[in-house]
Amino acid sequence: MKNIFKAITQQEMARQARIVEIATLAVFAILVGVVIWLWQFKIELTQPGPDGGRMVIEQINVFELLLSKK
Secondary structure (H helix, E strand, C coil): CHHHHHHHHCCCHHHHHHHHHHHHHHHHHHHHHHHHHHHHCEEEEEEECCCCCEEEEEEEEHHHHHHCCC
16 A cells, blocks of 8 residues: 555656546445445334234335434
């Protein structure tokens, strides 16, 4: 990791800015991918069922759970 930063700082400013821009776009793309994956991931809300098991009440995604006031 130290060698990567040393190699970047030894280049001219325009090239450094381009490398930082590409790295920022890559991190943003990964973040968008994680958010999309979390949006698709469903959490099952359950309650005790009549036969002693668990009964699924609702399936919601993580963001709906975080934003709900239930």
